[in-house]
Amino acid sequence: MDKADAARFAGRRRAERAERGEADSFSAIVRSTHLPMIVTDPRRHDNPIVFANPAFLRMTGYERYEVTGRNCRFLQGPGTCPDAVARVREAIRAEQAIAIDLLNYRKDGSTFHNALHLNPVHAETGELQFFFAAQLDVTERYRxxxxxxxxxxxxxxxxxxxxxxxxxxxxxxxxxxxxxxxxxxxxxxxxxxxxxxxxxxxxxxxxxxxxxxxxxxxxxxxxxxxxxxxxxxxxxxxxxxxxxxxxxxxxxxxxxxxxxxxxxxxxxxxxxxxxxxxxxxxxxxxxxxxxxxxxxxxxxxxxxxxxxxxxxxxxxxxxxxxxxxxxxxxxxxxxxxxxxxxxxxxxxxxxxxxxxxxxxxxxxxxxxx
Ligand SMILES: Nc1ncnc2c1ncn2[C@@H]1O[C@H](COP(=O)(O)OP(=O)(O)OP(=O)(O)O)[C@@H](O)[C@H]1O
Ligand SMILES: [Mg+2]
CATH class of the missing domain: 3.30.565.10 (Histidine kinase-like ATPase, C-terminal domain)
Incomplete structure (x- = not known):
């Protein structure tokens, strides 16, 4: 390896370390934030949750294993507005972002108003990879x-x-x-x-x-x-x-x-x-x-x-x-x-x-x- 190759190699390692560091700090932020967040995988059958942060689990009262692999509709119940659900479904189908309030149910059956911000995540090729959903319990605002x-x-x-x-x-x-x-x-x-x-x-x-x-x-x-x-x-x-x-x-x-x-x-x-x-x-x-x-x-x-x-x-x-x-x-x-x-x-x-x-x-x- 000549001097130039060694410099290029060192540079790539530095970039990899930086990327890994960035990913680590991003993951730490997502885990520690008070903002409930989930990621779903639309490439798998029924667009299941593949990641839920602790704030989401606190808001809904579920354990991680109870939500991972399931479609988000388990949060809905009899009081959830069907029109709002239809709009979310349409946004997912059209791979578009949507911000909407939904009446959701916790594991213990109690309800909360959920301000949902759903965003599709596309790869550089334009292919749909994930949906990223940030949510906020806005029950107090409704009250x-x-x-x-x-x-x-x-x-x-x-x-x-x-x-x-x-x-x-x-x-x-x-x-x-x-x-x-x-x-x-x-x-x-x-x-x-x-x-x-x-x-x-x-x-x-x-x-x-x-x-x-x-x-x-x-x-x-x-x-x-x-x-x-x-x-x-x-x-x-x-x-x-x-x-x-x-x-x-x-x-x-x-x-x-x-x-x-x-x-x-x-x-x-x-x-x-x-x-x-x-x-x-x-x-x-x-x-x-x-x-x-x-x-x-x-x-x-x-x-x-x-x-x-x-x-x-x-x-x-x-x-x-x-x-x-x-x-x-x-x-x-x-x-x-x-x-x-x-x-x-x-x-x-x-x-x-x-x-x-x-x-x-x-x-x-x-x-x-
Ligand atoms: N629109 C008018 N056209 C012609 N004269 C007027 C008119 N308004 C008032 N005056 C004259 O002004 C005077 C004063 O009016 P004022 O209202 O102070 O008293 P009055 O109407 O005579 O008495 P009072 O209002 O105590 O019953 C009247 O006496 C009248 O001569
Ligand atoms: Mg007068």
């Missing part, structure tokens, strides 16, 4: 999913009960308000002083506006949100109806906006004051006209109420009316800016601009008001 689903169902049921209760409360509040309204009507019939009577009628109108809010809340799907368009439409129809004015037209341009229930009462009362003012002051007897109402949600939640009536008289000195005080309080509750634009004979325009967070866009498929 957590089931628990979460049960918790969701329980939460959903509790919410439905709560919604029903709140709806019931709104229904009762609405009935009580209607009773108060009826009492105001009866009481006002015994009052002769026209000013006191008119004042009681305004109180009646406010109580009815509250009643409308609670009817809307009772009808609303969520019990915690009110559709502003529906509320505005109901309020204005009630008020025009009660005024007996058939010569006042209403033009509505209402975007689908929801508001939280706790804001809806203040909003309805504020709207009631604005429209009451129009019906009281803008169209003196015989003067027909139009009330245009716009609701929109953009950088703010905005309600614009415009009339083409007589316009506000020049403000010589602040009157300090109850209506004004009420509107200021309601605007504060809503975090709203109130702006009134008017001049004699030019109609009046009232803008209520609330923070956008007061409203939220109604779902597109929500039934319009």
């Amino acid at each position: 957590l999913v089931r628990e979460r689903e049960a918790a969701n169902t329980a939460l959903h049921d509790a919410l439905a009960v709560q919604t029903t209760l709140v709806h019931e409360i709104d229904h009762r509040v609405k009935n009580n308000l209607q009773m108060i309204a009826a009492m105001i009507v009866l009481q006002s019939q015994r009052i002769d002083d026209p000013a006191t009577r008119a004042s009681m009628m305004e109180t009646l109108q406010r109580v009815e506006a509250l009643s409308t809010v609670h009817r809307r809340l009772h009808q609303s799907e969520s019990a915690s949100r009110v559709d502003v368009a529906g509320l505005v439409r109901d309020l204005v129809a009630d008020m025009i109806g009660a005024s007996g004015r058939s010569d006042i037209r209403v033009a509505l341009d209402l975007a689908p906006v929801l508001v939280h229930a706790e804001k809806s009462v203040a909003l309805a009362l504020l709207f009631n004051e604005i429209v009451t003012n129009i019906l009281k002051h803008a169209f003196p007897a015989g003067r027909p006209g139009t009330i245009a109402i716009r609701v929109g949600l953009a950088e703010d939640l905005r309600i614009v109420v415009e009339d083409d009536g007589v316009g506000m008289p020049p403000a010589d000195e602040p009157k300090g009316s109850f209506g004004q005080a009420l509107m200021r309080t309601l605007a504060r509750q809503l975090g709203a800016r109130l702006a009134v634009e008017s001049g004699p004979r030019s109609g009046t325009r009232v803008v209520v601009a609330m923070p956008a967070s007061v409203g939220l866009p109604a779902p597109v498929d929500a039934p319009a008001g």
